[in-house]
Amino acid sequence: MNCDSVSKSLSLFLYGELPLEEEQEFQDHLEACPACRKAFEAEKAMLAALDSRELEPPPELLVRCRTALEAAIAAAPPRSGWLPALRSLIGGGSRLWAAVARPAAAVALVALGFFGARWSAPTPAAVPAAQNSPEGFVTRIRYLQPEPSGEVRMMVEETRQRYLTGSPQDERIQQLLLTAARESSDPGVRADSVDILTQRAASDQVRDALLYTLGNDTNPGIRLRALDALKPYAADPEVRRALARALLTDDNPGVRTQAIDLLVQNRTDELVGVLQQCLQHESNGYVRLRSERALKDMKASAGTF
Amino acid sequence: MVDSGTERVATPEVNGDATSAAGAPGMAVDEAALIRAAQQGDKTAFEQLVRMYDRQVLRLAMNLLRSPEDASDIYQEAFLRVYRNLHLFRFDCSFHTWLYRIVTNLCLDHLRRRKVRREESSRVETGEGVRDRMDTLPEERAAGNPQRQLLNRELSRRIEAVLADLTAKERMVFELRHYQGLRLRRIGEIVGTSEEAAKTCLFRATQKLRVALGDFI
Numbered sequence: 437m438n439c440d441s442v443s444k445s446l447s448l449f450l451y452g453e454l455p456l457e458e459e460q461e462f463q464d465h466l467e468a469c470p471a472c473r474k475a476f477e478a479e480k481a482m483l484a485a486l487d488s489r490e491l492e493p494p495p496e497l498l499v500r501c502r503t504a505l506e507a508a509i510a511a512a513p514p515r516s517g518w519l520p521a522l523r524s525l526i527g528g529g530s531r532l533w534a535a536v537a538r539p540a541a542a543v544a545l546v547a548l549g550f551f552g553a554r555w556s557a558p559t560p561a562a563v564p565a566a567q568n569s570p571e572g573f574v575t576r577i578r579y580l581q582p583e584p585s586g587e588v589r590m591m592v593e594e595t596r597q598r599y600l601t602g603s604p605q606d607e608r609i610q611q612l613l614l615t616a617a618r619e620s621s622d623p624g625v626r627a628d629s630v631d632i633l634t635q636r637a638a639s640d641q642v643r644d645a646l647l648y649t650l651g652n653d654t655n656p657g658i659r660l661r662a663l664d665a666l667k668p669y670a671a672d673p674e675v676r677r678a679l680a681r682a683l684l685t686d687d688n689p690g691v692r693t694q695a696i697d698l699l700v701q702n703r704t705d706e707l708v709g710v711l712q713q714c715l716q717h718e719s720n721g722y723v724r725l726r727s728e729r730a731l732k733d734m735k736a737s738a739g740t741f
Numbered sequence: 742m743v744d745s746g747t748e749r750v751a752t753p754e755v756n757g758d759a760t761s762a763a764g765a766p767g768m769a770v771d772e773a774a775l776i777r778a779a780q781q782g783d784k785t786a787f788e789q790l791v792r793m794y795d796r797q798v799l800r801l802a803m804n805l806l807r808s809p810e811d812a813s814d815i816y817q818e819a820f821l822r823v824y825r826n827l828h829l830f831r832f833d834c835s836f837h838t839w840l841y842r843i844v845t846n847l848c849l850d851h852l853r854r855r856k857v858r859r860e861e862s863s864r865v866e867t868g869e870g871v872r873d874r875m876d877t878l879p880e881e882r883a884a885g886n887p888q889r890q891l892l893n894r895e896l897s898r899r900i901e902a903v904l905a906d907l908t909a910k911e912r913m914v915f916e917l918r919h920y921q922g923l924r925l926r927r928i929g930e931i932v933g934t935s936e937e938a939a940k941t942c943l944f945r946a947t948q949k950l951r952v953a954l955g956d957f958i
Contacts, residue, residue, distance in 0.1 A: 451943070453940065479947075485900070485954065489897065489901075493796070493809070497812070505816070505821070509824055
């Protein structure tokens with residue numbers, strides 16, 4: 437390879453898209469040519485600068501999109517080939533499909549003569565498969581079977597909804613917040629729970645929940661919130677293990693950067709190994725730069741031999 | 742020793758088992774079984790399928806179009822097309838590739854229309870309302886240094902300008918490689934071109950970026 441071909445291959449090399457046989461020639465040339473090495477470093481810096489513009493959609497936006505999709509699918513005409521599945525739709529357990537099932541279920545119930553026999557609703561078409569009663573019960577039909585007698589047999593699922601108000605210091609409220617932070621399917625609820633629990637991070641139980649969120653939540657915005665909450669405990673050995681795991685395995689560069697920031701607050705020998713390991717796999721230029729800088733500050737080598 | 746840029750992991754990858762983005766990370770899901778069930782009208786399967794991929798789809802649209810409203814429109818239209826056409830999916834490519842073909846086609850149309858209208862937007866939605874992306878860069882990068890802040894702002898302005906100036910296909914290939922971490926071979930399958938043509942697009946895009954940003958970094 438000469439300077440011209442190396443210059444044309446800079447970005448392909450950095451993206452790992454250069455054929456194997458050319459990679460070695462590229463590296464050999466770079467080691468021998470200071471001008472190309474300089475151009476290579478500039479290309480690396482440029483690609484790293486581009487990382488900073490990456491956007492993560494806010495959790496609220498995703499929730500809005502999902503809700504709008506549910507509504508649009510509910511309004512869409514049924515696809516051919518899906519009608520045989522009507523019965524299973526009526527038993528819908530998910531919000532998305534409950535929305536699809538509502539009009540279909542209403543029509544099916546009219547056909548079965550259901551309302552004349554069992555239910556005194558004024559307008560059959562307006563009765564949904566799931567409805568809220570004034571007492572706060574949500575009723576959902578899970579199973580529907582027309583009987584030979586003309587009657588209908590069904591399984592009805594009722595869930596009670598109610599409001600609870602209380603201080604986050606209240607043990608019961610805290611337990612509910614811990615459950616919501618781990619298990620809620622709504623990222624907005626998980627994010628709010630983590631934010632509220634931040635004030636209680638001195639408790640082992642809360643810290644465990646925050647560590648769980650950091651390691652398991654699918655939303656990087658929420659993982660970042662958990663990291664923020666863990667800041668005051670960056671010296672705790674268990675927190676440091678979780679931070680190291682985040683640095684080495686999290687797929688979001690923002691989370692990895694934040695993990696480095698917290699880890700370097702306490703420069704231990706173990707940290708050197710973690711940063712070296714990070715450099716072996718890290719593809720994000722900015723995170724690499726932070727790791728390299730931290731190792732340099734600790735007077736440690738970037739490579740493992 | 743020279744550090745090579747390795748591929749960023751973009752889940753789910755095409756040839757391997759899909760990894761649920763909605764469930765616990767790392768939990769393997771039999772994607773083919775999910776698709777078949779959804780084709781038969783299984784409600785939960787279709788929803789799971791949407792939730793496996795919808796964060797990635799929204800992220801791609803958001804980063805390409807730099808507008809939450811436009812990204813929401815793409816999300817909606819893409820998954821409605823999936824809903825309407827899933828029965829036509831024949832497993833002759835991965836579901837990821839099939840879905841991304843739909844999404845990238847919609848985004849390419851949008852980018853082309855926008856290029857004609859010349860109304861590039863770099864506004865983003867934040868918890869504090871709509872702001873420019875430049876103002877949302879981490880403070881630490883320029884903390885307490887007004888000159889550095891000014892430089893960051895100028896750098897962001899230049900990046901947005903040069904990205905808006907790329908052809909729609911160059912922009913798409915660059916986005917899929919740099920931000921989504923997909924290999925060029927896969928990108929070629931998604932945008933309907935060869936790996937070589939995708940490589941050329943990436944080369945042109947980085948060349949234009951170098952020309953515009955080279956003296957600034």
